[in-house]
Amino acid sequence: MSVTSLLNRFKSASANPTPSESLALSQLAPSILNLTITDSPEQWALYESLLLSTLRTGDDTSARLILQRLSDRFGNDNARIMALQGIYDEATATNNAQLEEVLKNYGDVLKDDPTNIPVAKRRITLLHHLSKKSEAISALATLVDLNPTDAESWSQLAQYYFELSMYSQAIFSLEEVLLILPNAYNIHARLGEINYVAAEAIGNSAGKEVVEKLEASLKWYLRSVELCDGYLRGYYGIKTVTAKLLESKISASHRTIPEEKVNKLNSAATVQLHDIVTGSEKGKKGFAGYDLAEVAAAKELLETTP
Amino acid sequence: MCPSGPIFSGFEIVLDYYVLRVVQSPASIYGQRHTKLHNDEPPNAYNLHRLRFNLPPFFLPRLPILPPPTMAQVVGQQILRDPALFYWILFPITIVMILTGVLRHYATLLLQSAPKPLEAKAIREQKNYLHGINLRTNANQIPLSSFTSRKNYLVQAFQAGNFLKDPDAKNKPPANPMSDPNGMDAMMNMMKGNMMMIVPQTVIMGWINAFFSGFVIMKLPFPLTIRFKSMLQSGVMTRDMDVRWVSSLSWYFLCLFGLRPVFTFILGNDNAADQTMAQVQQMNPQANTQQLFGPGQDPAKMYLAEAENLEVMVQHEFVLDGIEDRILARI
Numbered sequence: 029m030s031v032t033s034l035l036n037r038f039k040s041a042s043a044n045p046t047p048s049e050s051l052a053l054s055q056l057a058p059s060i061l062n063l064t065i066t067d068s069p070e071q072w073a074l075y076e077s078l079l080l081s082t083l084r085t086g087d088d089t090s091a092r093l094i095l096q097r098l099s100d101r102f103g104n105d106n107a108r109i110m111a112l113q114g115i116y117d118e119a120t121a122t123n124n125a126q127l128e129e130v131l132k133n134y135g136d137v138l139k140d141d142p143t144n145i146p147v148a149k150r151r152i153t154l155l156h157h158l159s160k161k162s163e164a165i166s167a168l169a170t171l172v173d174l175n176p177t178d179a180e181s182w183s184q185l186a187q188y189y190f191e192l193s194m195y196s197q198a199i200f201s202l203e204e205v206l207l208i209l210p211n212a213y214n215i216h217a218r219l220g221e222i223n224y225v226a227a228e229a230i231g232n233s234a235g236k237e238v239v240e241k242l243e244a245s246l247k248w249y250l251r252s253v254e255l256c257d258g259y260l261r262g263y264y265g266i267k268t269v270t271a272k273l274l275e276s277k278i279s280a281s282h283r284t285i286p287e288e289k290v291n292k293l294n295s296a297a298t299v300q301l302h303d304i305v306t307g308s309e310k311g312k313k314g315f316a317g318y319d320l321a322e323v324a325a326a327k328e329l330l331e332t333t334p
Numbered sequence: 335m336c337p338s339g340p341i342f343s344g345f346e347i348v349l350d351y352y353v354l355r356v357v358q359s360p361a362s363i364y365g366q367r368h369t370k371l372h373n374d375e376p377p378n379a380y381n382l383h384r385l386r387f388n389l390p391p392f393f394l395p396r397l398p399i400l401p402p403p404t405m406a407q408v409v410g411q412q413i414l415r416d417p418a419l420f421y422w423i424l425f426p427i428t429i430v431m432i433l434t435g436v437l438r439h440y441a442t443l444l445l446q447s448a449p450k451p452l453e454a455k456a457i458r459e460q461k462n463y464l465h466g467i468n469l470r471t472n473a474n475q476i477p478l479s480s481f482t483s484r485k486n487y488l489v490q491a492f493q494a495g496n497f498l499k500d501p502d503a504k505n506k507p508p509a510n511p512m513s514d515p516n517g518m519d520a521m522m523n524m525m526k527g528n529m530m531m532i533v534p535q536t537v538i539m540g541w542i543n544a545f546f547s548g549f550v551i552m553k554l555p556f557p558l559t560i561r562f563k564s565m566l567q568s569g570v571m572t573r574d575m576d577v578r579w580v581s582s583l584s585w586y587f588l589c590l591f592g593l594r595p596v597f598t599f600i601l602g603n604d605n606a607a608d609q610t611m612a613q614v615q616q617m618n619p620q621a622n623t624q625q626l627f628g629p630g631q632d633p634a635k636m637y638l639a640e641a642e643n644l645e646v647m648v649q650h651e652f653v654l655d656g657i658e659d660r661i662l663a664r665i
Binding site: 142143173174175176177178200203206207208210244246247248250251253254285289292293296 | 469653659
């Protein structure tokens, strides 16, 4: 197989691969490592993806070899190689003491060169993993102060805030992502989710604040399906939020979207979800590529709420 | 068909219509110098041409006996060319040009120093500036309240110069770009690139001028207008020669500008062999360098301008307004 076809296999894998998927990718290691090195960008991208897959499946010998070749080519002081080396160290560490050691290394590297963004990001994830959440957040805040146009940092920051139930901060961070990537429909849906969770967190009352949050959530979801037809997560969210808006006793004065429209949106989302679920189950054309877990969840939602 | 001396004299006038033909082997130029006319030779255009290129007398240009042109007929020009012209001029020039291109590519790769990574403060200065631009262009993506709070914050911070690399330099005039070490580095790189272009070109052009100047080496298979004469016949100063004839120096120029597909084929897409590519890159330095603020630009002033741009933004149309109607209309 050629480098391009192999690389396409890695690209078509999902962002969070299942163990069997990872194993299949990791088993490509011998055929990739036996290819002659042509020094093309594609080949090195392939090496990087393969490194992550082999580390996921515990094939440390292959990972070591890949890392060796990468650092032979780009040098040990390359920022990206340092981060990959760090990932390898983290993956092969067996206890927390070793992880602390890796963390210390990251700190030393960053002291010499505070602009080493890949290593800074590794350090933040490791801090978070070691349950030093506030430290991770403050490190990430310094990073976005250094570079406020990095969408990845902002969305990670939103995730960390969300985990700590700091919803308004999470929403702020995701809005920053939208300023960078205005058409990121998944971020729109995520904003809907966070607004919904924030509304839930306020309590079960039907106060003005709750309605505001629910309607904001609905609008973000609507925008996500406006940007991406057939976005399952968006329709799922629309259905859930509209159901919530319909069931609670909300006085008309709190609403900005009239009840009939909410009703219509609810039925429209139900129809769309139904289409997606049946289409995906029957393997119809145009319904490929849905996450099976998401389809199952949508099916369950359709069964529980008519 | 091989007339001797006296016949020529009758054709001296026609020479300009029939054009010099160059049929001798170029190898002869390496031999003895022929600077004198024969005793019985009348000085005419042929002889002078022969002397100019140091050609021995036995390589007298051959001239077919043609009737003199009448006013009514258009003269088709015929030049008999020695096939050796192809092997000894056209071919060598092309090969040398290709080889120089390849060599230049590798020499440029060797000479180029990697761009120095920016300092943290410089990155911060640039990225926060971009942040302001992002906010301005994508303002409609976020709610009005979020936009206003961000705007107020950024305008205040931009005006106070919070993101500047060195806040003290705010009121000073911009530093001389020559004294900026980063600017010096960039200039040094540019000069190296330019030298890589200029030196080989000078050498090759000198070589061609010394050895091959004045040869007509090929005929284009299509007619051209008179404007192309200076482009295609540099080095051959014959007023009435058809534009289709290409001289060796012109062939050099055609190679210089037209070999890009060949280099792309040999060296890949982003090669440094072709000089037109380098010129394009010099035109927009922002495209391939990470320097947002060029040397000589004052970041403090740019920040102030951006703060003003943000301040005057009054129109805000949140994309989520009325989205439910848009979706309902679509379904």
